[in-house]
Amino acid sequence: MRIMHIVLSGYYGFENVGDEAILFSIIQSLKELQHDIKITVLSNDPSSTSKTYGVDAVNRWKIKEVIHVLKDSDGLISGGGSLLQDQTSLKSIPYYTLIMHLAKRCKKPVFIYAQGIGPISHPVSKLITKYTLNKMDSVTVRDNDSKKLLETIGVNKSIDIVPDAVLGLDVTTFKTDWKLQEKNKKSVAVSVREWPSDVPYKQKIAASLDILAQKGFEIVFLPMHGEVDNKASEEVANMMTERSIIAPHDASIEDKITLIGQSRILLGMRLHSLIFSVITRTPFVALSYDPKVDSFASIFEQPVAGNVTQENWDSNSLVDIIEESFSEEANEKNRIHNKLIHYQKEAFETSRKALSLFAKMKKD
Numbered sequence: 001m002r003i004m005h006i007v008l009s010g011y012y013g014f015e016n017v018g019d020e021a022i023l024f025s026i027i028q029s030l031k032e033l034q035h036d037i038k039i040t041v042l043s044n045d046p047s048s049t050s051k052t053y054g055v056d057a058v059n060r061w062k063i064k065e066v067i068h069v070l071k072d073s074d075g076l077i078s079g080g081g082s083l084l085q086d087q088t089s090l091k092s093i094p095y096y097t098l099i100m101h102l103a104k105r106c107k108k109p110v111f112i113y114a115q116g117i118g119p120i121s122h123p124v125s126k127l128i129t130k131y132t133l134n135k136m137d138s139v140t141v142r143d144n145d146s147k148k149l150l151e152t153i154g155v156n157k158s159i160d161i162v163p164d165a166v167l168g169l170d171v172t173t174f175k176t177d178w179k180l181q182e183k184n185k186k187s188v189a190v191s192v193r194e195w196p197s198d199v200p201y202k203q204k205i206a207a208s209l210d211i212l213a214q215k216g217f218e219i220v221f222l223p224m225h226g227e228v229d230n231k232a233s234e235e236v237a238n239m240m241t242e243r244s245i246i247a248p249h250d251a252s253i254e255d256k257i258t259l260i261g262q263s264r265i266l267l268g269m270r271l272h273s274l275i276f277s278v279i280t281r282t283p284f285v286a287l288s289y290d291p292k293v294d295s296f297a298s299i300f301e302q303p304v305a306g307n308v309t310q311e312n313w314d315s316n317s318l319v320d321i322i323e324e325s326f327s328e329e330a331n332e333k334n335r336i337h338n339k340l341i342h343y344q345k346e347a348f349e350t351s352r353k354a355l356s357l358f359a360k361m362k363k364d
Contacts (some may be wrong), residue, residue, distance in 0.1 A: 003035075003037065003038050004034060004037050004355070004359070005039075005040065005073045005075060006037060006038070006073060006075055006076075007039075007040050007042065007077070007103070008025060008040075008041045008042065008077050008352075009060070009077070009078045009096065009100075010042070010078070010080065010081055010083060011083065012041055012042065012043045012044065012060075013048060014044050014045075015050050015225065015226035015228070015250075016225045017224045017225065017256055018081070018225070018271060018272025018273075019081050020253055020258050021166045021253050021257075021276070022164070022165045024053065025168055025347070026080070026113065026168045026351065027053050028168075028169065028170065029165075029347075030351050030355065031305075031350035032348075033351055033352055034355060038056065039056065040058060041057040041058075042058060042059075042060035042066060042069075042099065043058070044061075052244055052306065055085055062164070066102060067102055070102055070103050071106045072356045074362050074363065075110065075111065075357065075358040075362075076109070076110045076111070077110075077111050077354055078100055078111070078112050078113060078115070079112055079113035079115040080113050080114035080115050080116070080142060080164060080165045081115065081116065081117055082292065083096045084096060084117050084129050085116070085117070086098075086121055086125040087118075087121070090122065094127045094128065097323060098352070099201055100135075100136060108138055109137040109138075109322070109355055109361040109363075110224075111137060111138045111354040111358070112138065112141075113165065113350060114140055114163065114165050115140070115141050115144055116143060116271075116292050117129075117150055119291075120153065126154075130150075130155055133155045134155055134156060134157055136153075137357060137361070138354070138357050139157050139158070139159045139160070140158060140160045140161070140350060140353070142161070142163065142164045144161060144162065147161055162349070163343040163347040164347070165350065166272060166298075166347075167278065167343045167346075168351075169257075169279055171257055171279050174254045174257055174261075175254070176254065176255040176258040178259060178275070185218045185219045186216055187217065187218040187262070187265075187269055187271075188212060188263070188322065189220065189259060189266070190205075190220065190236075190244075190266075191222050191224050191229070191266065191269055191270045192205060192229065192232045192269050194228065194229075194231070195269070195289045195308050197289075202239060203239055204315045205236050205267075205287070205315075206237075208319045208322070210241055211315065211316075212323075213242035213244070213325075219240075219244035220245045220246075221245065221247065222256055222259060222273065223247065224256070224270040224272060224273050226272070227338040228251065229249065230246065230249035234246065237304065247259055257276045257278075257280060260276045260277050260278030260282055261282060263282060264326060265325060266283070267305075269287050269293070269308070271296060274286055276302055278340055281333050282336075283302065283325050283332035283336065284302050284325075285305050285321050286302065286303070286305065287304070287306060287307070287308055288306070288308070289307065289309065293318060295360075300339055303324075303325060305317065311338075
């Protein structure tokens with residue numbers, strides 16, 4: 001019998017650790033369910049993707065290669081992550097929906113995998129998204145806001161809410177050679193990113209971290225998106241008067257997850273820094289720039305200190321929230337653990353749903 005062959009499409013091969021963790025998680029769960037499955041990833045850096053994850057990979061920009069692997073496959077998984085949005089680029093929605101349409105042209109089923117939808121502002125973007133998703137075989141999103149947005153723009157297919165793929169990642173065996181200097185010291189992992197804002201949020205973060213450092217906390221910046229976040233981390237660190245550390249921006253997913261797990265608390269902007277915090281049972285305080293951050297924090301009952309585009313917080317209020325969360329560390333860990341057990345099972349089931357769809361379509 002022919003081995004099942006699945007193609008994965010997402011923001012892969014761009015050194016964004018959040019999206020790479022999604023890819024890692026999907027591959028891990030698919031292989032656990034079907035150990036002999038063949039996986040081909042559409043990547044911006046095929047050689048790196050292939051070497052890192054032990055899968056096949058093709059250049060996502062070479063449409064002829066993409067069509068070739070789609071024709072040879074049993075189906076396309078699109079996602080997860082925030083692929084269908086026009087906030088960071090007007091090209092994202094046309095690209096990812098094109099891949100979906102190519103799969104359908106090749107008569108292959110398409111499974112939309114735990115995507116975070118939006119923001120979608122441009123009328124043409126809304127029209128493309130509506131037209132495309134109404135033709136897909138199965139649509140799953142990672143939060144209620146994404147479902148509501150799709151329904152609002154006219155997607156009339158059944159839409160299931162499932163956890164982010166990374167919540168199903170098994171990290172029990174993860175290790176790193178990059179250790180925090182003092183294992184038992186009060187350590188704060190920090191994930192910052194660039195975001196357009198009239199609010200001097202970097203200065204506010206730097207001031208709050210100085211206060212925490214003076215109170216005995218160790219400050220460790222963790223760039224989640226390669227050199228891009230490394231630059232933002234350096235800017236905030238340079239605004240500080242107290243000592244801080246910046247972890248290597250090119251550290252592996254395993255390194256970054258383990259480093260967050262070694263920390264006592266996370267101050268995070270990037271969504272997947274918060275997710276890494278949860279899967280290591282590390283309490284977090286979020287700084288929001290997007291509704292997806294607020295939504296995720298709400299699920300795990302962790303505080304959002306403010307929004308980087310609003311004057312609804314300052315350095316002192318941020319310190320107060322971090323210290324309050326730290327004082328409740330044991331309770332916060334238990335709260336995260338109890339909720340995570342449920343979501344881990346659900347995250348794993350998303351892969352099972354995808355494989356069931358492809359097996360059924362293959363049989364038909």
